[in-house]
Amino acid sequence: MISAGHRADAQVLWDFQRMGHTPRRCSVAVGLGSHDLGVAEVAAGLYLRGLVPLVVFTGANSPTTRERMPRGEAAHYRERALEMGVPPGAVLVETEARNTGENIRFSRELLAARGVPVASVLLVSKPYEERRAYATARKLWPEVEVVCASAGMSLDAYVAGIGDPRLVLDMLVGAVQRLMVYPARGFMIEQDVPAPVVAACTRLRDAGFTGRLLVGEHS
Missing domain, CATH: 3.40.50.620 (HUPs)
Structure with missing residues (x-):
């Protein structure tokens, strides 16, 4: 849950x-x-x-x-x-x-x-x-x-369809981490990641939703 x-x-x-x-x-x-x-x-x-x-x-x-x-x-x-x-x-x-x-x-x-x-x-x-x-x-x-x-659906509907809430939250955290890390590596353009998004991502990471995090990165 x-x-x-x-x-x-x-x-x-x-x-x-x-x-x-x-x-x-x-x-x-x-x-x-x-x-x-x-x-x-x-x-x-x-x-x-x-x-x-x-x-x-x-x-x-x-x-x-x-x-x-x-x-x-x-x-x-x-x-x-x-x-x-x-x-x-x-x-x-x-x-x-x-x-x-x-x-x-x-x-x-x-x-x-x-x-x-x-x-x-x-x-x-x-x-x-x-x-x-x-x-x-x-x-x-x-x-x-x-x-x-992408599919026009709510977060709750998407999670229900996938059937694995932890997978979805792991993926969300990993996707935001990459937005912050990858521009310096030349993999994507730089985009502003607002402070509330960073804070939410950090809380989920600290709560253990780390399955899609890049190893050795803490952003």
Whole structure:
């Protein structure tokens, strides 16, 4: 069970991560691999609404997806999109990426190799990683316009759907930590992280929600 205090701090991080973009027509949608098949469903929905002519799913496996998605994140995403009615010819799959930076870089390289011109990207992620995905894409793919998209649901609804509150809170803490640490490493653009967000993240970290923290980092 998650205490009321931890739930309140998680809401602060959840709200901060949402970019508030309105999906619109873009050159391509890129669905970032994760444990959450909802990413594939959002990307498929964007295609079916006519907002993109092509979808790229990117992702190998991680410790949180190895058992859930044994064929790889991108492969499972593609299967779900096809179940929803996206034609096979409208889906490209990138199966090697193991982090957000590689998701962006390898997707960019795949599209260039296929000769697909890209001026704008609908970047589809888990709801609580929109800001991290945006900051990474702006650093590694600066010439394109980035529009973030994710499942439009509340924190409580998301946790209920995943079925693992600790995993979600671990992920929230890890995502904010990366926003503070990664710009200095050249992995993403710098973004202001307000003091209330830092405080909420610190309280959750100190309470033991550390499963996705970078080893040796204390920000």
